[in-house]
Amino acid sequence: MIIFDKVKKIYGQRAVLDEVSLSIEPSEFVSVIGPSGAGKSTLIYTLIGAEKINDGNIVVDDFKVNIMSEKALQMFRRKLGIIFQDYKLLAKKNVAENIAFALETCGFPKQNTKKRVEEVLKIVGLENHADKFPRQLSGGEQQKTAIARALAHDPKLIIADEPTGNLDPESAEEILDLLVTINKGGATVLLATHNKNLVNKLQKRVIRMEKGKIVSDLAHAGYYL
Numbered sequence: 001m002i003i004f005d006k007v008k009k010i011y012g013q014r015a016v017l018d019e020v021s022l023s024i025e026p027s028e029f030v031s032v033i034g035p036s037g038a039g040k041s042t043l044i045y046t047l048i049g050a051e052k053i054n055d056g057n058i059v060v061d062d063f064k065v066n067i068m069s070e071k072a073l074q075m076f077r078r079k080l081g082i083i084f085q086d087y088k089l090l091a092k093k094n095v096a097e098n099i100a101f102a103l104e105t106c107g108f109p110k111q112n113t114k115k116r117v118e119e120v121l122k123i124v125g126l127e128n129h130a131d132k133f134p135r136q137l138s139g140g141e142q143q144k145t146a147i148a149r150a151l152a153h154d155p156k157l158i159i160a161d162e163p164t165g166n167l168d169p170e171s172a173e174e175i176l177d178l179l180v181t182i183n184k185g186g187a188t189v190l191l192a193t194h195n196k197n198l199v200n201k202l203q204k205r206v207i208r209m210e211k212g213k214i215v216s217d218l219a220h221a222g223y224y225l
């Protein structure tokens with residue numbers, strides 16, 4: 001489903017992704033760990049076509065990401081579920097409206113929107129917060145809203161960059177549990193994180209990056225963390 005083939009991304013003189021090759025199958029749950037500056041976010045930005053690469057190829061299903069036009073990339077991104085550390089919710093829209101707006105953007109049938117918003121709010125446990133605005137929610141609740149938004153259009157691939165970075169351990173665990181649930185439903189999950197404890201608990205595939213290179217790729221984290 002995802003292939004990186006000798007991907008190079010250079011900022012200035014430095015290779016931030018240095019011949020990165022990897023392959024991720026449908027329905028896998030893959031964590032990417034590594035110290036700050038290792039290239040985790042760059043890996044994700046290049047995967048979604050938000051950053052251009054200097055060499056190599058990136059393929060996601062039938063999409064040749066690195067040679068697509070900006071317009072084609074916009075369509076491609078609408079098929080993904082993307083979650084960031086800082087939630088990126090619209091402050092002037094309430095929880096339900098944030099999700100409905102995202103559905104509208106990706107062409108979801110309007111007559112089904114209300115029902116789908118209710119469904120995903122239930123999945124993340126926010127059914128009683130639909131009318132609240134982001135500023136009225138805790139960090140964990142905001143991230144759950146962002147997850148509900150990311151999964152509303154039923155994407156086959158969920159990409160999360162440090163989704164627990166601003167959260168207390170308990171909320172972080174809840175967010176991880178949600179990602180695991182989504183993965184059990186069949187979606188592929190790619191998670192970039194610093195949080196070794198959570199990754200350890202996951203017991204799923206872990207790719208470790210250092211200085212733009214993949215230094216290990218193991219079926220389970222437990223061996224060495």
Ligand SMILES: Nc1ncnc2c1ncn2[C@@H]1O[C@H](COP(=O)(O)OP(=O)(O)OP(=O)(O)O)[C@@H](O)[C@H]1O
Nearest residue numbers: 011012016034035036037038039040041042043194
């Ligand atoms: N737009 C940019 N221009 C120049 N250098 C950049 C740019 N974006 C990232 N970098 C550099 O690329 C390297 C990798 O950054 P990246 O954000 O991918 O790391 P990361 O592994 O996600 O780190 P963190 O754990 O802190 O989020 C860093 O050294 C960073 O300074």
Ligand SMILES: [Mg+2]
Nearest residue numbers: 040041042162
């Ligand atoms: Mg990062």
